[in-house]
Amino acid sequence: MDHFSKEQRTRIMAAIRSNGTRPEILVRHYLWRQGFRYRVNLGRLPGHPDIVLRKYRTCIFVNGCFWHGHDCGAFRLPKTRVDFWRSKIERNKQRDKEVQQRLATMGWHCITVWECQLKKPMRDQTLKDLAFTLNHLYLRDHAVGYRRLEEEWGGSMAAEPDRGE
Structure with a gap:
């Protein structure tokens, strides 16, 4: 049984934001301070996507554990209208999967940051891991092979000792 009237519940649900949430703002502020645009x-x-880094061809989704059915301690299925919520959350999970597959076929990397990963004890490590992942993706996608560089240049690199050729 719901503790609120139908009108109160409608107001509460309408007040839930889909973007500009606290977890999303935490991630955005961290990325900006680290120099990511x-x-x-x-x-x-x-x-x-919540955050799009074009230079890195990466989309970041900052998902709430409840709305996207994350398998963590923060997620609990409501006790009322169980069938409705179960199907809604399953649809959200399916849609998330389809969206990420479409983005991948377009050449985008997708990263999901969960709300529970941004709680105090794990926040710093999660954000550092995010920055590391972004830098790793950039280097992997934009790497110029050493041998190809050497062939184009025709000699050894400036910081390398001569190999006696």
Whole structure:
């Protein structure tokens, strides 16, 4: 049984924001301080990712554990209208999977940051891991092979000792 009237419950549910949430702002502020530049809720991409880093060809989704059915201690299925909530959350999970597959086929990397990973004890490590992952993706995607560089240059690199050729 719901403790609120239908009108009160409607007001409560309508007040829940889909973007500009506290976890999303935490991630955005961290990325900005680390020198990452991004766009927010880019509508031209499937699923309207929360954060889009074009230079890194990466979309970041900051998901709430309840709305996206994360398998963690923060997620609990409501005791009322169980069938409705179960199907809604399953639809959300399926949609998330489809959106990320579409983005991957377009050449985008997708990263999901969960709300529970941004709680105090894990926040710093989660954000550091995010920055590391972004840098790793950039280097992997933009790497110029050493041998190819050597062939184009025709000699050894400036910081390398001569190999006696």
